[in-house]
Amino acid sequence: MKTLILLLKRIFENPFMFVMIIFQIAVVTVALVGVYNAYTLSHACIDSVSGGNRMIYRSRSSDFDSEDPVEYRKETDELMSDCKDYLGTSFIANGYTFLGENATLEMQRLYLLGEDIPEELIAKTKYEDYATTYYYDPLTLNSVQYPLISGSWENMLQKTDEMLPCVLGGWNAKNYKVGDKLNYYVFSQDGNSIHELNYTVVGIMPEPLFLLGASKGQTDKYKSMLLSEIYDTGINEPLVIVSNSDLASEYDVEMFFIRPNYLVYFNENTEDRLMEDYAVMLGDAYACTDKQMIASEEREITRNIDVIYPFVIIFFVISLSTVVSISVITLLDSMKVYTIYFLLGCTRRKILVISIFYSIVYIAMSGIMSIVIIKIVYQLLHGNFKHYFTFSPKIALPVLAAFMVTAIISIILQYVLQKKKTIKELVLKTPN
């Protein structure tokens, strides 16, 4: 009890300094979380394509005007005849549609009947109620193999109990688990009726994840060979559903088919040199292998990092020196009081206990303040930037470890400073 009161006295002796050091540590933490998340997000595109089959991205020349998939595949098959590892081709995203539920369905029904849609109903229609769906053909599903945190891609190939198998992504995906059922409604292709679509979850994707998108890579203007230019980021989507286009077509789902550019899949063990030869052989307007795209993406990331790196270092050094300065001032201030305590009969062990708890309290409070600031910043920001300020389990562990290391360093520092000789020297000043 008495020790606790002494601890509280230490905290409230200089509340301004105490709050300042907590705030400084929290700000540095938030900045580091932001930098870490920005780095992770920039790498997510590369992470999303690693692990599946090898592929070559092939862009058609702009004068190609056919959108007939049969023509397309025929031509591709001719080109592929010499490629022994060739598995097949896929257009970039076979299908793409929006789905809605609850209030959205009622709104669609009224729209179809030609009735006015009440304002209250529009207000009820939340963005979170929508899902974006990507339909891939079985070959693409087999080849992309985006990483999953649970479930398996193998269950995507067949319908069970009249339900479409799906894999979920987006920031709402964590609220679902494998085996959950989802009901959505969608317009038919002629726009005159609404279909109910029943999905069963067979896998959950991690966040952030990049997916082969329908609106990406449709022309040959993307010549920088960046992965991020043919992949969609799902980080702003509440829910992303990846499903099987062959199975979905049985439901008459409205989808956008056929894009001029496409991917050619190869066995995952195909050697780099062979892949590069194939890319040359397949080249029309241009073609490049997955490794080449990954390398380009990494170069782009490095270039971006090189620009912001000095600013991050400067900010970090300034913040860190401020934290260290305030810590040392506080510590020296505390040492004066601890010296008086020692003079009055406080044991060195008790002084150490007080100082250790003091360190733990301000480190813990810095952690709490970091979380609060991150939550506030997340709410205030819009667009992709807000995703730099999230406390995912991946970042939470390093941050926790950093806080523990800081606490341990602080405790060791206090211990060294308060070794018997030091505290006695402060009491005795210089010997006669």
Added chain:
Amino acid sequence: MIKLRNISKIYNEGKSNENRVLNDISLTVEEGEFVAVMGRSGVGKSTLLHIISLLDKPTSGDFILDEKNTASMNDTQCSKCRNENIGILLQDFRLIENETVMENVMAPLYFSKTPFRKMKNKAKEALFKVGISHLSKQAAYTLSGGEKQRVGLARAIVNSPNCLLADEPTGSLDAKTAGEIMQLFHDLNGDGMTIIVVTHDMDVANKCSRIVKIENGMLIE
């Protein structure tokens, strides 16, 4: 009773800058005595006081406090012994400036066996004894030198120690305030408290019942 037997204190022993401050000093202070330790600056008065207050250990010799040889005490035992038996008053007061007078006086009780609920009353009693009850809620940094020294004295006696050690207690005070502090020492000594005052001021020493001098590290009665 305080008994020093052949106490020597050498700083930087065996090095080129070796400094022998106390040389084979023996001194006995009986219970209830009021002793002045005199000497020029740097002769080892404060070192002697630090040894008696268990803040420092002699290089050789024995210090016996209430029949107990302190040589065998570890750091924790020394701290507890200091808290229970010795009150210390220093020239520079050593108050916690941001805290109130009451909190400063209560400070030693946090390290004693005194129950928390009784701490405030004990502090009030100590403040009453030194005549500054009216200042209890004031922050230490707002006080004058004389008032600060009274707070220091109240803090030194709050735990009812057997012995009060004062290092130049009037060194930074004017003559009138110094006289008042010495009067308080007399009152406490009258109540049976052993008091040892380290001073180089002859006027202060003359108010004590016994004077010992330190010269060249040796004690002269």
